[in-house]
Amino acid sequence: MKQFDYIIAGAGAAGLTLAYLLMEYEDREKSILIIDKDSKSTNDRTWSFWEKGSNLLEHLVYKSWSKATVNTNSWSQTYELAPYTYKMIRGIDFYEFMKQELNTSNLYWIQDEILEITDTGQVTTTNGVYQGKLVFDSIFDPKLLQTSDANTILQHFKGKVIRTEKDCFQIDTATYMDFSVDQEGDCRFGYVLPFKPNEALVEYTLFNKHLLSDSEYEHRLDAYIKQLRIKNYEVIEEEYGIIPMTDHKFLLRKSDKVFNIGIKGGFAKASTGYSFLRAQQILERVVKNLISGKKPDHDLPHQSLKYKLYDATLLKVLADKKYTGREVFGNLFQKNGMQSMFRFLDEETTLTEELKIMSSTPIIDFGRAFFHQLGK
Ligand SMILES: Cc1cc2nc3c(=O)[nH]c(=O)nc-3n(C[C@H](O)[C@H](O)[C@H](O)COP(=O)(O)OP(=O)(O)OC[C@H]3O[C@@H](n4cnc5c(N)ncnc54)[C@H](O)[C@@H]3O)c2cc1C
Known part of the structure; x- marks a missing residue:
């Protein structure tokens, strides 16, 4: 051997x-x-x-964006991301x-x-x-x-890299979450990463428990591309993914x-x-x-209990489907802005910032979900 x-x-x-x-x-x-x-x-x-800075594989970054947009059907905001950059x-x-x-x-x-x-x-x-x-x-x-008793929802998406006949995209601005798409009772959004004025990765993403059939992804993604008023384009590449979001x-x-x-x-x-x-x-x-001769898992960066609870709370609220993604994330981004949300997701916020973020959610249901998770 x-x-x-x-x-x-x-x-x-x-x-x-x-x-x-x-x-x-x-x-x-x-x-x-x-x-x-x-x-x-x-x-x-x-x-x-x-x-905020650069990473080990910075030279492999294919494209980066200094601005990002979040949309719902009633408002749209483009945020300057500095000191952050969104990269791919x-x-x-x-x-x-x-x-x-x-x-x-x-x-x-x-x-x-x-x-x-x-x-x-x-x-x-x-x-x-x-x-x-x-x-x-x-x-x-x-x-x-x-087989786990954890709360798990799936982030699943279909994407296409498209090349359009006319210039359609602002290359310094990523569309991070576009909730103008029909929520169909859960959490669905469009996502656009422009590479050139006439080339972008366009995705249709869902956070829920049930996968769609191939034709359903195809149909909704094509409808989203149409909603962006893009008519003539060729498809260069396709991407499909399922990412578990879980408190396992x-x-x-x-x-x-x-x-x-x-x-x-x-x-x-x-x-x-x-x-x-x-x-x-x-x-x-x-x-x-x-x-240094230590065990590989000695003192690794790990998530504090507080952020574990915040994550589990968000998963529970999404899984319960009382609120659509548009209502949950729309409020979070509109009331806190992108940098604050990035800081929160990077687990670098202060308690004061976290209270502000919590107060921009449907607080009673988030509170209930929070204490439910706390008791688990
Ligand atoms: C389409 C897609 C897009 C994603 N986008 C992002 C993103 O934008 N940002 C982000 O942070 N995360 C993203 N993720 C989530 C996550 O970062 C990736 O899944 C990442 O690749 C996970 O790394 P990993 O090494 O754990 O698994 P993987 O990268 O999936 O590596 C596992 C490897 O194991 C191999 N393998 C599996 N079974 C066997 C076997 N029996 N024998 C031998 N080899 C085997 C597979 O071929 C694979 O190469 C994405 C995931 C997917 C699927």
């Missing part, structure tokens, strides 16, 4: 970020095996995020960069399906068995959430040898489903721990 210092299960956002950080910081004597069933050669997703990295650029950077003699990258990972660090694939001194596992099975208590340490990372390690923020930037922050600490 082949032995490795580190085995990384899954060459996605978390797995490759970890491998990259290990190559940056660790001595190159350590042997690393990356296993993924996929060749990672398509633009299977794009990662967007906001931040394309999956394919990330995978290609990692393939180049990780092409070193101590790192092995194989395409194979993982069938089992034991607590002792043994990884069985379709074609082999490997032993890791440490295994980092990012292979997440969403079925886990079906993810396990970081599975055993002394196996550590969960990425979505599987609970890196995604429950109320946004975003994990890309958080993965960088957490994994940087993991690698520093390894260098």
Whole structure:
């Protein structure tokens, strides 16, 4: 059986970020095996995020926006984001960069399906068995959430990168949430990331518990594009995604040898489903721990109980469907502005700011949901 210092299960956002950080910081004597069933050669997703400064993979940012718009059917506001910038990295650029950077003699990258990972660090694939001194596992099975008593809603979306005949987009302004679309009793919004005056990623997104059929996504996305008064366009790429938004208590340490990372390690923020930037922050600490001989999960950045409760409260309010997304998020953005909401979602607000944010929600129902979560 082949032995490795580190085995990384899954060459996605978390797995490759970890491998990259290990190559940056660790001595190159350590042997690393990356296993993924996929060749990672398509633009299977794009990662967007906001931040104040720059990040580890800044040079991969495909496009950034200094302004963002939030719309409902009754108001529209464009916000200057400074000191934040909204940024996007394309999956394919990330995978290609990692393939180049990780092409070193101590790192092995194989395409194979993982069938089992034991607590002792043994990884069985379709074609082999490997032993890791440490295994980092990012292979997440969403079925886990079906058996959990956690509150889970799905962020699901269909997107198209379109090229329009005429210039239609303001390239410095992203449409962050457009609630002018019919809410159909839950939370639905349009999302537009313009790359050029005549090219943009346009998405139709839902936060609820039920997926649509292919034709339903298609129909609603096309209707949204029409609503933007775009007539003649060609489709360059398509994107479909399901991101769980959940207060499930993810396990970081599975055993002394196996550590969960990425979505599987609970890196995604429950109320946004975003994990890309958080993965960088957490994994940087993991690698520093390894260098200094500590356990990988020693003193990692973690979410305080207060923010866990806020996230769980928002999930419960959305799941209960008493209010549409337009009512919940519309109020939050209109009354607090974008920077304040980003600070809140980055978990950097003061109690005074949080009280102001809470008071801009349907307070009685949020209060009820908050205390319900507190009692869990
Ligand atoms: C379409 C889409 C868009 C998203 N957009 C954003 C965004 O804008 N911003 C943001 O912060 N987050 C976003 N997310 C959420 C999250 O950041 C991403 O899902 C991110 O890729 C999660 O990283 P990960 O490493 O946990 O999982 P992944 O990146 O999904 O990596 C897991 C890897 O495991 C491999 N794998 C699975 N099963 C096996 C097996 N049995 N054997 C071998 N390999 C296996 C997969 O092929 C995959 O490469 C998005 C998610 C999706 C699906």
